Amino acid sequence: MTQITHLEPISGLAWSVFRGGRMEVMHALGREHADAIHAFRSLLGGSWEAQVRRADTVAAERLDAVIASTRGLLPVESQELAWIAEGAGIAERDMWARNLRGDLGRDGTGCSDIAFTTDAGVVMGHNEDGDGELREHIRLVTLDIDGDPAVTSVWYPGMLPSNAFVTTTAGLAFGMDHVPVVAPQTDGAGRHFVARHAQRQPTGEAARAALTHVPCAGGFAFDVADAAGRADLIENAAGHVASVTGRYRHTNHLRLLDGTSEGLAVSDDDEWLGESMTRLGVLRGRGTPTSAVDVFDALRIPGVLGRSEDLWTYVTTVVDTAADEILLQGSGSPWRGRWSAFARGERVQL
Template sequence: MISERSVGGLRWLWVRGPRAEVFRALGRTAAAEIHAVLGGLPEAGALKAFAETTDGRRLVGEVLAATERMHSRELAELHDLAAGAGFDADAMVLANLRGDLGGDDGVGCSDLGWRADRSYLAHNEDGAPALRGRFMMLTLQIDGEQPVTTQWYPGFLPSNAFVATAGGVAWGINHVQVARPAVAPGRHFIARALQHESSYEATIDYLRSTPTAGGFTYTIGDVHMGRVATVEVAAGRSAVVEAAPYLWHTNHLRYLEAPGGAVGSGGVRSLGQREESEARGAVLEALTPLEPDASWFLEVLTGSVRRTAAGDDPLMTHCSTVVDLTAAEVTLQASGQEPVTLPWAEFVPHLEVVPQPEVVPQPE
């Protein structure tokens, strides 16, 4: 059911089987990492304290009820992960709602996209330095569903970083802070459900039509036609922008009006977070690519927008990822490692279609 390898210095777990068994096995295998990540979560104390207030109980109850109504499958996955790891399920669920409850959360990640004669998608995954050695790759082959390969923070649904699906679609996710969330499902659960969509069009349509409590930005690429787009979702609203030919995103809204104090041109929760995001954005905005290749994108990601947790910066870049959509290749460069390039078919396995037995009509 579960096997392990490594790629570019990152641990890579492959898990296969029925859904509940997959997530319980994943919890058992990564139990030490799950306890370390969630036990050391900087927001854990503030989350718990807020959830115990009158307003906190109300908001957690509303978001969780919406999640249970629309994403019970993904919520069950999280409960199975907690059971396998021997971790308190309520605490794990609360951690996975951390961007949906209006509190401050460290902002990180940068994305670029390009569509011309060739197409590219590029993503920097930024996280806390304490996650070094725990951040990993994960491939899920759940029976009857399309396989997906994700970058994974143990203790969270495998949904909030970089994803590639057997349907030929990939995306990177950037956190967007929302001060007043919508009464809607949690963003991690929506992002995990998104992995079931089988095409570029369906992926974008799902995000357009599915409200989310908090905020995420998805930069999405298609290996079949080379299409690239950014989709902003925040507090129940969405905006879609296609690459023409270049686009970028960091952690502030560019296309939606900032809802209820999201990090955008309107009100913000943390001036320092907004300034840091806008500084990375200014670097990406100033770029004038002509005919970029994968190495150009990797140089950008590992250069001036790479985060090192130096000085006042609380985050570091754990992995830089470039997808050459035209060549169907994925390049990974983990922190302190050399880049590794894999063909798409090796990075994410194809969906195996099991032939159905022929039904022979029986004579009456």
């Protein structure tokens, strides 16, 4: 039996908590939010509709190959998506088309991350950016599945809860930055599914291994904060992987992988590549952050904060693992809470 709780919203973000077995939770997630998923799917001229058309025409063969590869590499996460689709009453292939949007070729931009370690822990901040048309649909969900660490995710209805900011009761927090790949690896796994696989792991070591050993068909830069005191940036793009530990900033272009020599990168005159590099420059111009408040303030300044129809910051989140605190701002006022409770699906304000 699945227990479903709707918590009081925080900073304008509705929050639902699901506890129980894997199949029951994923069915319930789709069923409980079926209206939101269908509304997201049917936005007039929306990005999901465009991705379905693309998957049915120019990218059909590639889509089929990546679906098959993902099911083979990550069967649990693939089944989770099928259960969400079944619960929502929506075609599973439509859900795959939406979730593989960055694994079929060039796909937009969005998201910024900052992380650094201290003597006691890690501070990591993430801006979740995307199309302005979607800003009313983004929400929080907690999945407390038997046998897994509980996870609380910033969620796009219809997505596998994994592709935005995620934090878990294993003492981990994740931010995912889109990196464009012009030639995806069709025998890799969908990047949302690689993310979800890592976020289900019981330790930081296991999560980092998942992100480096399972190739993404497309590309993500994964930011991982570990309560044990380690911060990692891992670029996983079309089967190529590189990582760095410690202090870093990241936006939406490859910084560790040599995308030019490996045939991954878009051309230098790409509009969104230029936007990403400019945004990174603005972050660098803020100097070196020394606190969670510094990181939060940097992510909320003009030039980093997105407020246009093409690039909208849905939510800013900053985790301070040593202080066990999370700072969050969506469409409302900033909210400060207990990080460990937030990951469990408990609203504990500080």
